[in-house]
Amino acid sequence: MNLLTETGSTDNFIPDDHPRSESLRIRHKLVEGFEKGLVAKAGLIAHGRGEAFDYLLGEKTIESAEKAIQASVAQMLLCKHPVISVNGNVAALVAEEIVGLSEAVSAPLEVNLFYRSRERELAIQEALLEAGAKQVLGVDLDHRTLLPGISHQRRYVDDRGIANADIVLVMLEDGDRTIALRAANKFVVAIDLNPLSRTALAGSFTIVDNLIRSIPLMTKMADKLKGKDVVELQQIIDTYSHQRTLEDALRVMGQSYKQVAPMLDSIIVAIKDKQKK
Ligand code: PTJ
Numbered sequence: 001m002n003l004l005t006e007t008g009s010t011d012n013f014i015p016d017d018h019p020r021s022e023s024l025r026i027r028h029k030l031v032e033g034f035e036k037g038l039v040a041k042a043g044l045i046a047h048g049r050g051e052a053f054d055y056l057l058g059e060k061t062i063e064s065a066e067k068a069i070q071a072s073v074a075q076m077l078l079c080k081h082p083v084i085s086v087n088g089n090v091a092a093l094v095a096e097e098i099v100g101l102s103e104a105v106s107a108p109l110e111v112n113l114f115y116r117s118r119e120r121e122l123a124i125q126e127a128l129l130e131a132g133a134k135q136v137l138g139v140d141l142d143h144r145t146l147l148p149g150i151s152h153q154r155r156y157v158d159d160r161g162i163a164n165a166d167i168v169l170v171m172l173e174d175g176d177r178t179i180a181l182r183a184a185n186k187f188v189v190a191i192d193l194n195p196l197s198r199t200a201l202a203g204s205f206t207i208v209d210n211l212i213r214s215i216p217l218m219t220k221m222a223d224k225l226k227g228k229d230v231v232e233l234q235q236i237i238d239t240y241s242h243q244r245t246l247e248d249a250l251r252v253m254g255q256s257y258k259q260v261a262p263m264l265d266s267i268i269v270a271i272k273d274k275q276k277k
Contacts, residue, residue: 023051023059026093026212027047027051029092029093030043030044030047030089030092030093031044032092033088033089033091033092033093034092036092036123036127037119037120037123038088038091038092038120038123038124038127039088039089039091039092040088040113040114040115040120041115042114042115043087043088043089043092043115043172046089046172047089049193049194050172050193050194050210053193053194053195053208053253054193054210056252056253056256057193057208057209057210057249057252057253057256058252058256058259059210060213061209061210061213061214061217062208062209062248062249062252063248064208064244064245064248064249064252065207065208065209065214065245065249066217067240067245068205068206068207068208068209068240068245069207069209069214069217069218069221070221070225070236070240071205071236071237071240072169072189072205072207072218073105073218073221073222073225074225074228074233074234074236074237075167075187075189075204075205075233075237076105076107076167076169076189076222077105077222077225077226077233078230078233078234078237079166079167079187080166081164081165081166081167082105082106082107082165082166082167082168082169083107083108083109083110083137083161083162083165083167083168083169084098084101084102084107084108084109084110084168084169085110085112085162085168085169085170085171085173086098086109086110086111086112086124086128086136086138087111087112087113087114087124087171087172087173088113088115088120088124089171089172090171090172090211091124091127091128092127093211093212094211094212094215095127095128095130095131096131096132097215097216097219098128098131098215099128099131099132099133100215100216100219101215101218101219101222102133104218104219104222104223105218105222107169108135108136108137108160108161109128109133109135109136109137110136110137110138110157110158110161110162111124111125111128111136111137111138111139112138112154112156112157112162112177113153113154114152114153114154114174115153116153116154116156121138121139122139124136125139137158137160137161137162138156138157138158138161138162140158143158143159143160143161144156144157144158144159145157145158145159145163147162147163147177147180147181147184148180148183148184149179149180149183149184150176150177150180152176154174154176154177155177155180162181162186165186166186166187167186167187167188167189168181168186168187168188168189169189169190169191170188170189170190170191170199170203171190171191171192171211172192172211173190173192173199174198174199175197175198175199175201175202176198178190178198178199178202178203179198179202182202182204187204187205188202188203188204188205189203189204189205189206189207190202190203190205190206190207191206191207191209191211191214191215192206192207192208193208193209193210194208195208195246195249195250195253196246196250200246201246203242204242205240205242205245206242206245206246207245208245208246208249
């Protein structure tokens with residue numbers, strides 16, 4: 001069959017033995033999300049930026065990100081009104097997983113978009129409901145209110161959700177709203193693969209990791225930490241350093257130059273293997 005003329009399932013295009021098959025499948029999930037009206041055009045580009053940083057992290061959750069997950073979940077469990085902000089990329093990539101986290105930390109999901117349109121709000125709401133969410137905030141116009149200090153569409157928040165939250169989890173976010181949320185005295189947990197982004201810097205705590213890995217890890221962590229008392233949770237938070245986490249992510253990325261020599265060797269082996277066939 002001629003793969004170039006084939007349409008439909010991505011399985012036909014991405015063979016399992018392709019060394020980057022997992023990353024390519026995630027990309028296609030996002031493209032499908034775009035076709036379903038969940039993801040903004042710019043969301044596809046934003047994903048590419050994330051992929052580049054993830055490459056430098058070795059596409060794994062580094063130790064300092066695990067610590068950030070622990071401290072962030074501890075803080076979410078201690079706060080009274082946690083809310084999880086969901087945009088197009090999140091709904092396309094981790095709809096079921098974000099519903100799982102929402103249940104684990106008792107935090108409602110709220111749709112909040114940079115490129116807000118009624119169609120996208122409703123499509124994202126539907127995807128979350130299909131994934132098992134019992135309620136999705138941020139869509140009902142009767143509950144719409146404004147977060148001060150932002151001129152773009154992210155200023156619209158739900159009076160049952162982000163407007164009254166004491167902690168907000170954000171992903172694929174822009175620095176503007178993170179700063180506005182902090183200015184409104186909210187604790188912000190950010191997930192961002194770029195440790196130098198304004199969001200990563202402006203978050204109270206930042207998890208430098210791919211949300212595809214970190215959301216399920218946060219749910220597992222919530223199940224683990226739920227048994228701990230307030231003093232133990234507070235101790236985790238007090239011994240955590242936001243600055244050290246960002247520095248460590250950059251240190252790990254900087255160390256990736258050490259992979260060049262072994263990777264060059266493996267490419268030479270791959271070329272020789274192909275020549276033998
Ligand atoms: O709100 P929407 O759905 O209308 O779309 C808003 C987008 C995503 C277009 C908007 O927020 C945007 O342009 O984002 P930025 O400014 O490109 O920032 C996205 C950040 O998320 C970048 O720092 C990326 O490195 C990071 N990122 C991308 N993919 C992932 C990620 N971080 C964690 N996990 C990812 N999978």
